[in-house]
Amino acid sequence: MTSDPVLCVPSCEGPVRKALEVTGVTPVVATSGRLNEVASLEPPDGYAGAVINAAGFPFTEAMNLCRQLRHRDHPVVPIILLLDHYQLDDLTFREDLFDDFVVGPFDVSELATRLRHRLRRAGNESVAARVEHGGLSMNLETYQATIAGRVMDLTYMEYELLRFLATNPHRVFTRETLLSRVWGYEYYGGARTVDVHVRRLRAKLGEENAHLIQTVRSVGYKFGASTDYALADDD
Amino acid sequence: MTSDPVLCVPSCEGPVRKALEVTGVTPVVATSGRLNEVASLEPPDGYAGAVINAAGFPFTEAMNLCRQLRHRDHPVVPIILLLDHYQLDDLTFREDLFDDFVVGPFDVSELATRLRHRLRRAGNESVAARVEHGGLSMNLETYQATIAGRVMDLTYMEYELLRFLATNPHRVFTRETLLSRVWGYEYYGGARTVDVHVRRLRAKLGEENAHLIQTVRSVGYKFGASTDYALADDD
């Protein structure tokens, strides 16, 4: 389960797109035409929320869309409206049709915060900070890692090492760099320690995914599938 | 609509007062001093909502106040925060402590709309006044918890800790985080306190449900049975 889709109507551009990216959800644009058309369309399966841009559009159309989304789909899916300031009064007595709203000009961080707020309140856990690469998925909040859908039972150091490698894919790190970055700057230990932890990680990744951590002979290790050019990294 | 009192902290002036007047509710000022003082005061009887001005105030104090309002008083009473823009990031992972927020400079009609929105919503579909997870059920109104149908006789701190963990399932919390979120931001005590309370909770959960609180070694604790995958190695 990667990031859940969020329905965007009628389009997803500018601050809205940025806010969705920051939040870590994938936008799904329903249409680029009139709001009315969306209601007749089939919304994406299992979308976690909806952002409806009513600014500059006929207000009743937006409300109709809200009603249809609420009625047809799950009433728990949060709906966020983007409004012009003059549309604020129109919301009265329609409080049940939406969950939150933002008044233009739209601020990226405010919109992102509201998105995260509503998604979390709806019991959605997909907004958690994650690291995704290959078949590997690491949830930074639950300290859980899955490889090809299978849960990996990682120890603390294994998790930290894998997280560092996976957040900097395709880059080669020397053992000394890994020791200082993962174990700590003041750490002083043998370089063999890294080898052993890499070995344990490869074992837990499984036979077919062991190659996700690649050995660069006489240099160090890197994360990521092969045929990727490596950038040496020293700091 | 109603003229129920709305708690204002630390004061009610300028746009806030105007917004409350427009909405048609009567403001009740709790204090004009530091946010900390409010927690020890007795909130007005049957207040329908709270507006907390955190702009320009220490953020932890505002969060502490939210926490106390939520825990000690009715968890369904909507809380609206007034924030400076730079405080937006601090809201992350604290989504359960408030219901809405406004970023300064404060617009009267937007604030009024949000107030009306939350007050209406609180009447109809209240915020989850009940936490259900696994065989655990916690009634936030009556302060009662049952596990697998059996009533648990929890003390105050045990209840608060279990409630916090259960409302954020699967997420790992360090002992320091738990101390600040459950015991209070100003609390300063040994980290082993958490361990002992977890132990007492596990004892009261019973042998077969003790695993609902999981230890993440050298990180902290988390609530929730290990996900439907087979993480249970050997029984």
Place this chain on the structure above:
DNA sequence: CGTTGTGTTAACCACGTGTGAAACCTCCGG
């Protein structure tokens, strides 16, 4: 004054972690 709740201290124990040595691989020179 007993009772109950809460936090601290220390002993115990388990498991994660680091280390050394040996086996293994890979690249080059002979």
Place this chain on the structure above:
DNA sequence: CCGGAGGTTTCACACGTGGTTAACACAACG
């Protein structure tokens, strides 16, 4: 084609950090 050297993988074991547990101290409350 062979052999050795430098580098890597693998294994087993010992140490120490960190979690559990129980017992105690003390405050709150009746």
